[in-house]
Amino acid sequence: MKPYFRFIFPALLAYVGMFTQALHAQDWIHTGSNLGNARIRIAAADFKSANEDPQTPSLKATFDTTLYNDLSTAGIFDLVSKSMIPQAVAGSPQEIHLQDWAAAPASAQMVAFGALSVSGGKVMVNGWLFDTANTANSQILTRQYNETASQEMARTIAxxxxDEIILRLGGGINGIAETKIYFVSSRSGSKEIWAMDYDGQNQHPITRLGAISLSPRISPDNSRLAFASLGKDGWSIRMFSLDLGRMVSFTGGTAGGSNFSPAWSADGNKIAFSSARSGASEIWISDANGGGPKQITAFRKADVSPTWNPRTNAQLAFVSGRTGLPQIYTMDQDGSNVQRLTDGGYAISPSWSPNGQFLTFAWNRKYGPGDPGGQDIYVIDIASKRWMQLTHESGNNDFPFWAPDGRHIVFERAAGGHSEIWTMLADGTEQHPLTRSGNNFMPNWSWK
Amino acid sequence: MKYFNRLLVPVLLLASLAAVSGCKKKEKPAPPQAETAPMATAPAPTAQITATPTSISAGDQIVLSWRTTDADSVTIDGIGQVPSGGVKNVQPTSSTSYHLVARGPGGVAESTARVTVSGAPAVSAPTSGMSDDQAFHANVQDIFYDYDSADIRSDAQSTLSRDAAYLNSHPDIRFIIGGYCDERGSNEYNLGLGQNRAEAAKNALVNAGVSASRIRVISYGKEKPFCTQSTEDCWQQNRRAGFAIDK
Known part of the structure; x- marks a missing residue:
């Protein structure tokens, strides 16, 4: 990997340089999505092996790789390439020579370092974050972790x-390294709900219903997963308890008509969904157990895909075909104050940003007969209706969903006959796939 | 911005690929459920099936031709286990979807070929010797829609009046109207659109005297396509209301 990074780093530097200039036009998205316009230059040292246990090398390798990846994808750091860091391994504050890290080529403002050891089936990690410019009082944080020695725990500790480093250096916004992404995968034959870590690790199925299941939505407390499933009587909202490891009842979700596209309010007390129990597909809201369903919209054309404003819990965005092709609208939760946001094309799949300022959604601005359906991810500032295109000429993109840090967006990209889950920063940069197997759809980022 | 993305996204992709493969080498073997092992080694299967011609009269033959790669197990619904590639003559008596499924260590691939079988003029179709299903499909024909529309077209109106005539003369049959959409656009919006298509067909039949209590409506959106190619012909096949006996 080292020679590779030597080659790639000049390209990256050039990119960052050019990109900074191109940014001024898009300052609004950087400010609003917590990405900021100046990145902190940070180095993640390889941790020191503090003992000779046979498990130490592999757990340390997993820890080092995971920490490096977490910091490099955080969206707020300019991470020092591993080929440019000082050779001496420092396992404690007594062993680190900050001037070596502050000097070129590392030129790091911050250094994360520490030691890892395994004994008695436990892995112990001591980690520090130091400010290289402040020699008198350089320690910013220190943490100690002591967990069962396993690959999974090595990843979790990293x-x-x-997340501690990101919280401290990223303006007090929680990192997302321990969040999960739920999605639909047909890799086992039928469309089931799956889960993975935010970085694509640990992919595993949640449901095994053998039906078609769509639109997973995790509750804000991570305890329950709402989704839509096709049964003999059509589509119903179903509920899986992650605490109990089994399906639990959701009474309002099966009342006839197509019930699908559930969405939790941020307080976890309400679920909005689309239901055709009264004829056409309309937006309904029930309590978290499916009780007391109330119809919110009433238009002959389809109203689907609600998403709550997580900041207020009082507004919803949704998709409606009331004027022809589907467009994005917002409304108050009693159905009043309906506002149209998009000005044409085929606009679908809105997800509200954590701070309430933006929506991300999928848009095909040239949709029409014979159009192959090329579709991209956009972000729109709700107050000004200014929008920005995040994906360009790369397959068919849909179902963007905002990460809880406001800095990342996960989405579905179909290209070359395959549909995979991708992630990117909220300004459209640093796009990379999280799944590489089978067909995967409709990602949903956990709230924490 | 566009230029930078074109230049840099591949570079960043390579970087992330390198990071992932680098990390895998150092890891212990993944637990059985994790996705890492198969996705690194096994190529995903591919599957393609075609039917020629795609539209026949009852009694005619069609040729099914299929091809798969990287699959251990290949099946066609209604036919069963088949070789990884081949050609077969079949004689469907009603409109049929030939659904090809290829399973391999790298995953599952599917393809569907739809054959539309038109019977003799609907009301007077000979029904002796046919099963209930065959008689139903020969006389109650599916209708088709324009893109992003649930409006009943004029060609569909005449089909629906023949459908209603048969249904009114067979008042014991309860049936399902399925709403279908083409592959473009979101799964969720297409479920709403499919619902509206099926409801529109239901309303037309109810207006023609068919009791609403005999009808159930289910939207299949773009989840159960009749045809899986990305062509205008195929999209038209999939924008439909489909009728089936409710058993």
């Missing part, structure tokens, strides 16, 4: 330490 995620926790990364």
């Amino acid at each position: 995620h926790r330490f990364a």
